[in-house]
Amino acid sequence: MKRLCPIFVLATLLIAQPLSNSLCLAVQNNDQPRTVEKNQKMEYAIAIHGGAGSSPAQFSQEANAMRRASMRAALKIGSEILKSGGTALDAVEKVCLLMEDDPQFNSGVGAVFNSDGSHELDASIMDGSNQACGAVAGVSRVKNPIQLARLVMTDTRHVLLAGQGAEKFAAEKGVAMVEPSYFDTEATLKAWQRFRAKSGDSSSQTDVEKIKIFNEDTGSYMGTVGCVALDKNGNLAAATSTGGLTNKKFGRIGDSPIVGAGTFADNETCAISGTGIGEQYIRHAVAYDVSAQMKYKGVSLKEAIDNNLASRLNQGDGGLIGVDHDGNIYMAFNTQGMTRAAADSSGRFEVLWDEAVNYGESTKVEK
Amino acid sequence: MKRLCPIFVLATLLIAQPLSNSLCLAVQNNDQPRTVEKNQKMEYAIAIHGGAGSSPAQFSQEANAMRRASMRAALKIGSEILKSGGTALDAVEKVCLLMEDDPQFNSGVGAVFNSDGSHELDASIMDGSNQACGAVAGVSRVKNPIQLARLVMTDTRHVLLAGQGAEKFAAEKGVAMVEPSYFDTEATLKAWQRFRAKSGDSSSQTDVEKIKIFNEDTGSYMGTVGCVALDKNGNLAAATSTGGLTNKKFGRIGDSPIVGAGTFADNETCAISGTGIGEQYIRHAVAYDVSAQMKYKGVSLKEAIDNNLASRLNQGDGGLIGVDHDGNIYMAFNTQGMTRAAADSSGRFEVLWDEAVNYGESTKVEK
Secondary structure, three states, X not given: OOOOOHHHHHHHHHHHHHHHHHHHHHHOOOOOOOOOOOOOOOOOEEEEEEEEEOOHHHOOHHHHHHHHHHHHHHHHHHHHHHXXXXXXXXXXXXXXXXXXXXXXXXXXXOOOOOOOXXXXXXXXXXXXXXXXXXXXXXXXXXXXHHHHHHHHHHHOOOOEXXXXXHHHHHXXXXXXXXXXXXXXXXXXXXXXXXXXXXXXXXXXXXXXXXHHHHHHOOOOXXXXXXXXXXXXXXXXXXXXXXXXXXXXXXXXXXXXXXXXXXXXXXXXXXXXXXXXXXXXXXXXXXXXXXXXXXXXXXXXXHHHHHHHHHHHOOOOOEEEEEEEOOOOEEEEEOOOEEEEEEEEOOOOEEEEOOOOOOOOOOOOOOO | OOOXXXXXXXXXXXXXXXXXXXXXXXXXXXXXXXXXXXXXXXXXXXXXXXXXXXXXXXXXXXXXXXHHHHHHHHHHHHHHHHHOOOOHHHHHHHHHHHHHOOXXXXXXXXXXXXXXXXXXXXXEEEEOOXXXXXXXXXXXXXXXXXXXXXXXXXHOOOOEXXXXXXXXXXXXXXXXXXXXXXXXXXXXXXXXXXXXXHHOOHHHOOOHHHHHHHHHOOOOOEOOEEEEEEOOOOOEEEEEEEOOOOOOOOOEEOOOOOEOOOEEEOOOOEEEEEEEOHHHHHHOOHHHHHHHHHHHHOOOHHHHHHHHHHHHOOOOOEEEEEEEOOOOEEEEEOOOEEEEEEEEOOOOEEEEOOOOOOOOOOOOOOO
16 A cells, blocks of 8 residues: 555545534634635625515516616625725625615615505624624614614624614614605505505415515515625625515514524625525524535535525525625525626626526526 | 555545535425434433523522422423423423513513613524424513414414514414513512612623623523423424523614524424523524534534534523434533523433533533
């Protein structure tokens, strides 16, 4: 046995990798800032989603053009922050803030109606360098929930504030407050009315068929917004903001304000934002699972996201965007469509709003 | 090379195991009931915690005896349900319900006071056979939050309902409602007054030192309750119920109602309930991470819990109880103490309420 058996060498390498992961774990004491090696592939990278759900064929050409233009504007703002050396945290917050102010998306103005005919907004933000995070749920009078989520992160000892408590904190912090009717749009009102005409007050229903009725409605779209970014210092961040599901039960909290479900970031692995049927993302801890698969199984961001969309979530549940510590971007969904955009330091700058390929068979669209 | 090199054999086995995990993943389509093989080691197993925090040395002998008696009563009820062929889901709900009605624990009556001098209760429950789950957060008038959490799971399309929305649902379902003052006890009122006298209105503080002041207070105890169980059909379930942290900010939601943070169950791996500084459990998706480490790294329940307590959470953050699909029970903590109890079909039936061994160095106590 003078020459090393190639299979033996391969086997040893495969063993060594999980072992080195375990060793990393042993010294990883949380809450200490962690930065990745500076040999990251991209200097910076950013990905954005404007929600998963219907396909562009279900909207007018004009509506699709407007949505693309808004995605482009958000991508420009986010990528310029990163290009000029700004933090990933600032980039994801500013992108979500811009989209919250855009009535085309289901976050901030344009948020969907709940079963009581009002709005309850959810948002979260996470810093991958130290696992710091903040979130708000069920706010009805805070103009920009993502801004309040960041204040929960920086100015309280808590992670998640809900309802009136969150609004009391918002008032203390002097963030912009609005009347709940500020969030109304004609499109969301009509979508809510159509939903109720078709399925009645479905607030107590368990039948997922009722949700499908809504998904088949051409006006339907789970237009949650989210952003993930890697900055020049190797720090990752993620943020998500939403009005939730049309006709959701009053008081319902989805995945967007739940760290580990709809949002997650860890410099060691990736930053993730999800969009879709939030209950499924909570149940399967989807955003955290992508990171866990990368860390514990050693798979790529793409594989970890694909595993979740193909084997953990059901078809039609939603989509995910992610950026890993090297700056690799991956965006995929198992719905008919997902508005998304990506830019990085290689010069990539693109907005995607297309049909799923072979929806119903292979449901993922890679880009 | 007529004889197989022993290292090569070992290496092959180590590779084969993660590969078989990957294959399992590929066929695991969620929401389908999953049962484990019926050769589980124990016919049934159950573990309960009554919160982590102070050590028994900080309470009177009489108080400790009362707490032990309550844990024993809860363990008896839970284990008898399982012994007689009842479901894990029924066992964990009934145990939490009994403890919610016991003023010694920080759940139901006996829940701590928040910064507004009121109570906001959180609870969640999860069925490991199909990932169904339900949770409530920030309820102030529902006598038994765990009962309402189960109704969210069974009677809505949602996972998490909060505040007034959750209470409206409770009223629709006809569950027992109470005045908020029902939850008051002299002990929790005094603890809250001591906390405020020492640290002021700390609702906006970020400094964890303030929390330590509270932890050093002999009356302090994060007495969240939780239960995990394996039934004779091989199904796992987990439940957690709490009043949260003393003087928590109005509207704050901790980990107990967050599936993946404070509660998780999956027949493939384990059922988990946590207790401690909820923000840390959310940030690190602790309950789900235990399951993910078992599934993706192939480690035992004990290793996965120990990894979380030693390397992901900080010392003093809290504790975890778990039961795996074979009926192995593990309960550990990195605080000064944790009330806990365990029973299984081998005849084990014990309540533990002891000092941490070498608190400050090795912080885990195994039993």
